[in-house]
Amino acid sequence: MSKLINWFSEGRSSGKYTLPFVILLLAVTVLASAANLLLPQDSALYVSTYSITLLGKYLCYAMLALAVDIIWGYCGILSLGHGAFFALGGYAMGMYLMRQIGDRGVYGHPILPDFMVFLDWQELPWFWHGMDQFWFAMIMAVLVPGLLAFVFGWLAFRSRVTGVYLSIMTQALTYALLLAFFRNEMGFGGNNGLTDFKEILGFDLQSDSTRVSLFIITAVLLAVVLMLSQRILSSRLGKVTLAVRDAEARTRFIGYRTERYKVWLFVYSAVIAGVAGALYVPQVGIINPGEFSPINSIEVVIWVAVGGRGTLIGAIIGALLVNYAKTRFTAIMPDGWLFALGALFVLVTLFLPKGLIGLYGQLKSKRQPASSQEVTS
């Protein structure tokens, strides 16, 4: 009897699908890359570079969804502003790519990016210095979102702001950044953002091999982040995280400083979002203030809800499926997509509170109870 209980509780741990999923992810990545680089264009199995870039973009979204799931699904903090961290990471990468253009810009200025020449600026603003170094820009892509998340989280969680109030604050955060980045004086290219990128680390951004490499790097980093997050969340810290989600007061009264746990998890999540943003920009070729739009952040929440919050793989699957559907839908009926997305959210909330992963679990347990009861009795 107790052995049976033991076995069932082990089977319930969500970590056992992680490794197969990672293997599947990497296998698909390798196959798609090989099909792009090795097969001739007229082959039936050829994967176009457009598709590769699209897949890379989806994987960036999946990483962002993972970041949201970590704090929403596991810690109960509904952030409606995670797009802000994603965009900040993206801007850091964008600034590096901008500096890489050098004198090949439209105005041919050796140092100043085009938009600064256009605005008649004489010299580089202080925060653009150092961004011509890849390592420095990458540190910034992680540091800036992390620091913002730390300050925001420290203020919000220490004051014990929770629930819907916190969600509104995150929404305000990303909206404030949206307005700020729209301004030309900010020095981030105003509403046009940063674009016209030429190369990354000396590799031409338009070439197939660079695109495939970026796709592979994204897939590998997604796998690393997934496994690391799984490890963190299955440690005792993960148990504390769930405890905070389900009964924060209780957690505090057994001696945990819950606000610290929340701050660090929030920072971790923001850093992942920043990395996702930094990977996104070279593949998409542009970063503009639109990425800060609150609607984007809400969309991420929908991906997670569709896939199944509280399961890391669910968030990834949700992001991939919804974005694939978006690509298809917007091609057929561009105006209908937002309605479809809204309907999807309502349907998922009503009928699939645990998302697609939850549906899978339900179907499985529907078939199982009969047999397990026999064993028990």
Next chain:
Amino acid sequence: MSAFDNSIQGLRETFRRDQVWPFLAPEQAAKIDVSNQMILYVEGLNLSFDGFKALNDLNLYVNDGELRCLIGANGAGKTTLMDVITGKSKPDAGSVYFGQTHNLLTKDEADIAQLGIGRKFQKPTVFEEQTVFDNLELSLKTDKRVLPTLFANLSPSEIDRIDEVLAIIGLKQQRFMKAGALSHGQKQWLEIGMLLVSDPRLLLIDEPVAGMTAQETERTAELLTSLAGERTVIVVEHDMEFVRSIARTVTVLHQGSVLAEGTMDQIQSNKDVIEVYLGEEAVEA
């Protein structure tokens, strides 16, 4: 004396070499000083919410190792008192000392919990999505900062400790069940177990037998009486039958202050108490 002299004097005072700045002073030892046989000193506690005096000059002293029952009508301030002791609410005036040295009013919930004060809520609150075992693991007396928690591993002695508590609270069979699937009474027990596993000095237990069957109530009474002595237990309860079965000393609260204190028999014959509390019940019955 000029302003300059004053500031020099201030500087000298700040940098006196025979003293240590407060923030550099080593942390107060976690030892709880009970040399006066007293573990909890609550003095002159006042707390009002929007003009309503929840606590009104409340004084309470609890001996080390005692089993104390707090009774009182709704709104008498029992739960508010627990909130103050555990750091959830800050009083307007008064002092709360744990042992002779630890001023609880300067500490937050987590600090107070780590000092060894465990609290059970009125409504059983356990981590429903996690197993009974995990619930107890989380409550162990360990380093509860973020990084040590990330790299924490269960040591064999900790597993033994959890097993021991599982036996005490009678949930050995359910160890890998989700806590949410337990019955109401079992959740109450699990919550008490979560307090026990952290090896507390003082247990504050709010309505432990609410919603329990007669049998479960009896077992709870046994458990609580067995805990006293080694630990100090303060129980808030409405069930007079239950209080009579466990209590040595009973404190009656009324409108935020202590109305009477003594053995159950003394309390029952106390005029004031009969008037405000037992009297009402007697009239109803």
